Amino acid sequence: MMTTDDFSGPGPQLAAFTARLGFRLDPFQREACAALEAGQGVLVCAPTGAGKTIVGEFAVHLALAQGTKCFYTTPIKALSNQKYHDLVDVHGAANVGLLTGDNSINSGAPVVVMTTEVLRNMLYAESSSLQGLSHVVMDEVHFLADRFRGAVWEEVILGLDPSVRVASLSATVSNAEEFGDWITTVRGDTAVIVDEHRPVPLHQHMLVGNRMFELFDRKHPKQVNPELNRFIKHRLLSDDAVGGYRERLARERRRGGTGVSRPRLIRLLEENGLLPAITFIFSRKGCDGALA
Numbered sequence: 001m002m003t004t005d006d007f008s009g010p011g012p013q014l015a016a017f018t019a020r021l022g023f024r025l026d027p028f029q030r031e032a033c034a035a036l037e038a039g040q041g042v043l044v045c046a047p048t049g050a051g052k053t054i055v056g057e058f059a060v061h062l063a064l065a066q067g068t069k070c071f072y073t074t075p076i077k078a079l080s081n082q083k084y085h086d087l088v089d090v091h092g093a094a095n096v097g098l099l100t101g102d103n104s105i106n107s108g109a110p111v112v113v114m115t116t117e118v119l120r121n122m123l124y125a126e127s128s129s130l131q132g133l134s135h136v137v138m139d140e141v142h143f144l145a146d147r148f149r150g151a152v153w154e155e156v157i158l159g160l161d162p163s164v165r166v167a168s169l170s171a172t173v174s175n176a177e178e179f180g181d182w183i184t185t186v187r188g189d190t191a192v193i194v195d196e197h198r199p200v201p202l203h204q205h206m207l208v209g210n211r212m213f214e215l216f217d218r219k220h221p222k223q224v225n226p227e228l229n230r231f232i233k234h235r236l237l238s239d240d241a242v243g244g245y246r247e248r249l250a251r252e253r254r255r256g257g258t259g260v261s262r263p264r265l266i267r268l269l270e271e272n273g274l275l276p277a278i279t280f281i282f283s284r285k286g287c288d289g290a291l292a
Contacts, residue, residue, distance in 0.1 A: 014058070031191070032167075040189045042166075042190065050195060071114060071136045080098060098114070100118065120156050130161070138166060140170070207268070213228040
């Protein structure tokens with residue numbers, strides 16, 4: 001595992017890359033980028049919002065500087081679409097392509113954003129698009145733990161040519177060193193870089209009926225909020241309330257809802273200072289219903 005002491009200064013490509021940024025890189029970002037420039041693969045584990053994608057963007061920079069190709073893979077189409085537009089803004093539409101199940105844009109570009117399944121299919125088909133490939137970014141690589149889709153990621157990591165440098169970006173995982181050892185075994189020299197600082201605070205809330213509570217006690221962060229406990233116990237003491245609530249919740253779930261209307265949920269989030277927010281809806285039917 002690399003440490004800050006291992007970093008002796010930027011190489012020429014890292015210096016050129018950072019010169020166009022409007023901010024200084026954090027130590028873990030510098031370490032990972034320096035390892036890539038030195039010809040290593042990297043596994044970067046850092047909390048959401050810490051800036052792991054800078055490392056992936058530097059892999060793109062390296063490939064373009066070397067006149068080679070970089071594939072940037074993501075687990076879902078929405079992330080691929082977003083990353084495609086981000087990279088086009090930096091490198092121009094002529095240099096960036098997109099390949100998902102729904103879209104094929106400039107697939108012969110030196111930088112192509114794609115879902116991991118697309119890259120897996122390329123490997124099995126021995127696609128000519130793999131010629132000249134020097135770097136692959138595996139964004140959200142902790143998807144390896146996904147019981148249904150993890151095998152796709154594993155097949156890509158195993159199937160890429162040994163000459164390809166892989167930049168694996170992951171949320172924090174408990175077995176980062178073990179994970180890194182496996183990647184080193186199957187891919188060769190890989191720097192494992194872990195940063196546990198969370199620049200975006202994580203606060204958990206619970207919605208009970210129409211009331212929202214912080215999940216943990218502010219004074220004792222490892223204890224459940226006593227006000228939340230009291231409210232739940234109060235509801236459970238009333239058989240009528242419990243029965244009525246469960247019946248309403250069951251009806252709402254049959255309609256694909258959550259028990260609270262979305263307008264009401266948005267008002268609750270606003271009242272608690274939690275906007276803007278992102279809502280995840282896990283079915284096409286649910287998405288269609290949210291538009292109604």
